Amino acid sequence: MRRSSTARTGRIAGPLSTALLTTLTLALAVGLLTTTVGAGVAQAAAYRYWGYFQWKDGAWTLASVGPASVTPADGAVEGWRFAVSPENSAPRVPRAAGDFGQICGSTPAQAGHKRVALVVDAGLAADAPSGESAPKPRGACAVVDPKATSAQVVAAVAEVREQKGIICAIDSFPSTGCGDPVDKVPAVPSPEPTVQLVLPAAATPSPTATARNAADQRPDGATPSAASDSDGDSFPILPVLAVVLVIVLVAGGVAVRRHRAAEQDS
Template sequence: MRLVPKVTRRSAAAFLLTTLATVLAAGLLATTVGAGVAQASAYRYWGFFQWKDNAWKMASVGPGSVIPKDGAVDGWRFAVSGEKSPPRLPRAAADFAELCGSSKAQAGKKRVGVVLDYGVADEAPGGQQPAKPRGACAVVDAKATSAQVLAAVADVREQKSLVCGIDGFPSSGCGDPVKKAPAVASPEPTVALALPASHTDAKAGRKGEAGEPREGAGDRAVDAGSGGLPVLPVVAVIVVLLGGGLLLLRRRRNADQGA
């Protein structure tokens, strides 16, 4: 009569160990695949910059966390950039007077210059043709963020609060991995900006003052290489399951021997 319980216990123990081994193998495979995706050598994305001390500086936080002052200039550059290579800066210098000189200061509003550099054709995805770099002037609420400034002068395509496309370029994708970063001259040749006659021409299809910008546009910068599975939490869960299974198996064996 004791054969049935013993067989049942051994079967349960064997099943438990098999399940844990499967979970362990699947976890290691998942973390390996995730790490492989995160280790791509380069990415194609829109970079966000600020003009400081007569030079472009890559923003340390996303555009949704930056509140530029009146007279500031934001820059955006689409390019392929490697993880260890210097950031690809906008190829035109910022000149607030040139960008916003025809826009008068208004109570409760601020003027922010914007430089949009769509990059080079060789780096455009799927044979798409980038537009010529242009400058614009956003006249927005005094508390507007840089994300709202961008939305006031351009059509923005977003994905999970990331700026993926500006003015329809690129038409799809968002921070896509690229096998190899291109060889780039340092510094890159400068380009001339196409400038609007006034801020009324800043965004195609808009007339008059730029309206209230969209909320929530680009709340953070592109985090290239994110999305891989977190290795430490997965390993921790596997260790806990394996340890619990072995403890249960030991108790079952002790119970069998004492029976």
Template sequence: MIAKRLVLTLLTGLLLAGTVTTTAHAEDGYRFWGYYQYTGGQWAFAQKGSEAVVPADGSVEGWRFAVGGAKPRTPRAAGDFNAICGATPAETGKKRVALVIDSGTPADSASGATPPPASGTCVVTDLKATGAKILAAVKPVRIEKGLTCGIDGYPATGCGDQVKNISVPATDEPVKLEIGAPVGAAPAPSASPSPSADAQPAKGHKVGWAGGVLILLIAVGGYLTSRRRTKFLKQ
């Protein structure tokens, strides 16, 4: 009995030590773009493909490229709707959806290339727009066999490739999104330029000058007529 307790104690100690010191676990997985929705303050792996999801107004969509296994690798930035769409006015008959695109880390790349920075974009679109349409409105998408294989040219090749003996970090370091200009939003109304004070009188100046010339001609004509009469009376 004592020996059994000793073995259990040693095993428990080893398991606890492994839990504390191990930051990654090895398994077989895939290198792919994952599709997520941000709800309740956290990312959740989409239960349907982006073609079948119709996000509601105020939703947050997310895409993350990573090497993943049993545990999904979610976008490394929070899906803050106000930070992404807060400055974009709502429009009647349309919806605003915040889109987060996280291309992952160099370790997620097959070649170790540096991926584009994570971005956030507010998409203003029709109420029936799907997740796929929202993504395509922001970046070009490479589709192969019905799968989203590349976003904005990253990666250039490959699609859901299997990776043997992957090492997945227990946690990912959070990143700050680069917030881009909204897509599909109506242009802000520009104030029509009012005529300047200097431009208005130009026509009036011309009319005033012509009137002055006319008055001068009448005055000269009157003066000449008066002289003729005086000269005629003297004769």
């Protein structure tokens, strides 16, 4: 018996062959796509770090370069936000507006210096490493040299831990680590609710200190010595001199009277 061409070639002839081949091709393509996407999700990483931002046109913008390469101008506002952020996703910005007047309004301008306002937002409890608590978001006004970089600005108002040019910790938070990878990304609302900043106190002397400094100031502008500042500890020179002078005068009078009496007797 003569075998058909189908048996010899191992192919399935006819319309059924074409339909089945198409189905297998699509199934293979879907399988490869699913595998690729699944692998991409599994390999996607998130990191816990301090992000550096600049306040521009009423909104926060992620800085394009590191803080050591930026020299902010007088009146600039910069932000720092600690958060867990996945790769290739929008950065999580500071949760308070960059209001220069609100942050630096109580800090007077100084000649030869610039004022830069900072928003330091340590993020949510879910962003903090295990066993650590995030400090409250705060505002700070840095009064620094006009040539100070943004890295120097934040170091002027906070305790900073740095590693290879990267700001790892601000206000001693976190205590360890630097841009560490995170397996699980915490669920956060979008957009995140705004927060109230802890603002710096007015940078002016207290009335008591001002009055005391005015009272202690000599007319010639010199600072009084330690002896003149003490209350009763210095030796009372003037009273002693007065007593000595009285004694001398009395003794002199007695001597004069005795001398006259001696002349009369003779």
